Amino acid sequence: MRIKHTYPPLLTTFTIALATLTLAACGGSSSNSKNNNSEPITQAEKKFDCTGSNEAGARIICIGSPDDLSDSAVQKHLLEELAQAQTGDTYILPQGRYNFDRTVEYNGMTDNTPVSHLTFKGAGMDKTIIDTSNASADGFLINNTDNLIFEDFGIYESNNNALKIKNSNGVIIRRMATVWETDYQSTNGAYGMYPVETQNVLIEDSFVKGSADAGIYVGQSDNIIVRNNIAEKNVAGIEIENSTRADVYNNKAIKNTGGILIFDLPIGNGKYGEGVRVFNNHVEDNNAPNFANKSSFAGGVHIVPPGTGVIVLSTSDVEIFNNVIKDHQTTSIAITSYLLADESIVDLPNPEATSYGSIHPFADIYMDGWSPLVRNINVHSNDISVAEGVNDPEGDLIADIIQGYQIFHIFNPDVANGKTTIPHILYDGAGELLANTPNPGGEGESILQAIVGGINQIAEGVKSNNPDAGDYTPIDLSKFAAYEQANALCQSSNGIDDLNLFAASVFETTPQPHSFDENGNPLSKLELLLEEGVNEVAADIMADTKGVMLCEEAYQGSPVTVIFDNEEFGCTSDDASNPLCSI
């Protein structure tokens, strides 16, 4: 298809009420987030109980010694042993709480010999506690090392991330705890369990509490299983970001700001996410204030609206099913394109650009392969419920949406009577609308395709005019094509009763003559009704009456298998007989 070098008059300023996304400070004002501390952790006595082994390739190294379990001795011993780590080492951490003032780190080679298969093991997640509150950076940081196992200990009070693993194939985090003991404190560290740029990651039977960011965060990774964990009182309970093939099941996410997040962000590292299944989780009362904010202009997890169960942001191929999603004061499941986070994704390209980056705010990132849209989302068979009185939506990201619905409730008491303020399956629909709207005067391409096609054309000009520009990767226009039934957003059997709970998109997804104002700005359904007096959308505002989210055929994800040496994990391997896996 040839894209004309003309740009739709529709897209001039694009200032919709949907998104005043200055991303200012959220939070702090939640009414029903309680500050109940968990049970105090038993303070296990310091105890050395370990028999080492010098067997080549399977050394067992007992950290500390029977006659010296001082904090400094244990730390120094571990760091010195790690400076001469060998493949197959197991480091046994003694029982007790140890105060470290250095990061425990390893970077993949000992004197340039590559090392893999390192295991760190304690006496139990409540019995061996490494308190890294005096370390200036992460608690544990292991890079470039394949086949890592972390088992049976806790990492407490890290000033940054508790357990960060980067660039590793094969990571098992099992019966671990990463904890910040003071609830909802903005000075708590960042991520609890944080594998990034990894493959074959299994996080199971673990506990994360108190992170001022995400408790369990898996980023830029592939083949991921997160199961049987408890994530509580974090800003984000569990977050899968820019990752492919993840199964998140049988976890509890409670009392966080947001329960489970599936994000695909324009990071620019060539790594984008898709293919996530979220099932059989218990997601309840994630109504904590967003305590991540550090500054008045913040964006990031800081964008998580308090009181949200599950959020899907610009990630495609996601199946959310069989979860209990209970008592969220804002919304149970929010699914949105990146348009909600940043409107400049649909800015017009600049024909005068002399470098690729200056063609469009997102030119580099589109060329990098990222798409702002959500496609192939199937939300089904979830048990969504909200107790009476739990209805207090908030969050700067969706402040306009909330306000719009509040106004609607006031003016349409008969329609809104008894219903929660905003939809409990909330879909932005704006990205889909622009993908479904033909470029006026074009040749069948969508508005979004006209924009990215324009970027490609200008890039070609930059390349021929600027010898220093180097090569570029043309943007794949098919990613911006109109939605087909096969890649729609579907919801079914979620306990949506259209009485108390309703599911709806903020924008109509099929363009109508009334979908845009005279300046070409798309109009949300609320604006259509309240400002333009388009009465036929009234019913759609409180329910998905046009069937935007009803599908005959819906996306079905496939089970993930994590491979660690010769072992396989997942619903079709070690968990095959688990009823939670047999869907």
Add this chain to the structure above:
Amino acid sequence: MLIKKLIGRIRALFIVSLIIAFSGCGGSSNNKSKESTEPPTTNRGVCDQNISGINWPALLEKRCELLSDYGLFTGLPNNPNESLGLYYELSNELFIDHARKYRYIYLPPNTTLNANQEGHLDFPIGSILVKVIALPTTSTSSAEERIAEVRLMVLRDNGWIFIPYVWDETLKDARLNPSGSLIPASFFANEKQLNFIYESPSQNRCEQCHQNRTEGTLTFVPIGPKVRLLNRSIEIESQTVNQLEHWQTQGIIDLPKDVTDLPATPSWRDETFSLQQRAKAYLDINCAYCHTDHGAAALSGLRLEYSRTLGYNHGVCNSSHGWRGGGYDIWPGRGDISSIPLRMELDEATDRMPPIGRIVADEEAILLIRQWIDSMPLRNCSSG
């Protein structure tokens, strides 16, 4: 006879229990872990050889207990006149808490450095890079200082290895310290009293900044000694000469072409260069060892090499993913709220950049970066 037998038995028992103790702690011979105050043990093999001059065999074989075992200096290591190596200067250096650095290259006998057409530097096997780090004791504007640590990189057959030493004032020598240490520091900087704990890196931490993953292959590499940072003028006997040219006349380096045709990064303090050149030069040495395609911070998507075009990947309107402070790395026209200078300024572990080696902020540089961003045409990154 009986007595001898008994002694024999006791000895045997002793050996057995020693073996148990050994395997019990994974073969580590020293897990006492208290900071050693005793003089080093005798009979330390190649480290103890009585060689006059540099102990090359030891450098290629062992991490010796004391810096002096290698014979790299004839006196204090922060005095270039007492070094048996080649003292060198960089156009820009990494800021580490106002610490001063003295850098030396030691080339094995009868070897030279090589630079290729692109300005990549090749070191012969056996090369030693030494960085001596001293902290001011009264003020950054006074010459008074004390040595904190001495870091060695040695190029062995299979790559660079790291040997970190911490200075021991009573020994007037530096002691091997693979787990790093914390050193109280107190001095004035920019008329402000600073009191903080300076952190010398553990051996493994060295590898964090020095790692490179080109096409998936991990190597550890030097950061400072690059042609573009060595290609600068220095003073030799009151004469101003180009450092690389001087080395060439001394037979220390083989250059592929004239120094004026080789890459050179301007000094960020040199006001004859544009604000942008200076700001990018600062970010290059302080950030780009990680913020590059093959560096430790590749995952952030932010790339800050001097040669990188100023665009999204260089941080322009690039939201600060992974930092909960949010915002945009470079928000043109808004130096006050751009994340790069903000993270250079904030001190908490979750915010601080660079994440290691910076307990206090480089205020002069923050000002420069803010001025540079302020000088860009205002753009509203968050168009929502």
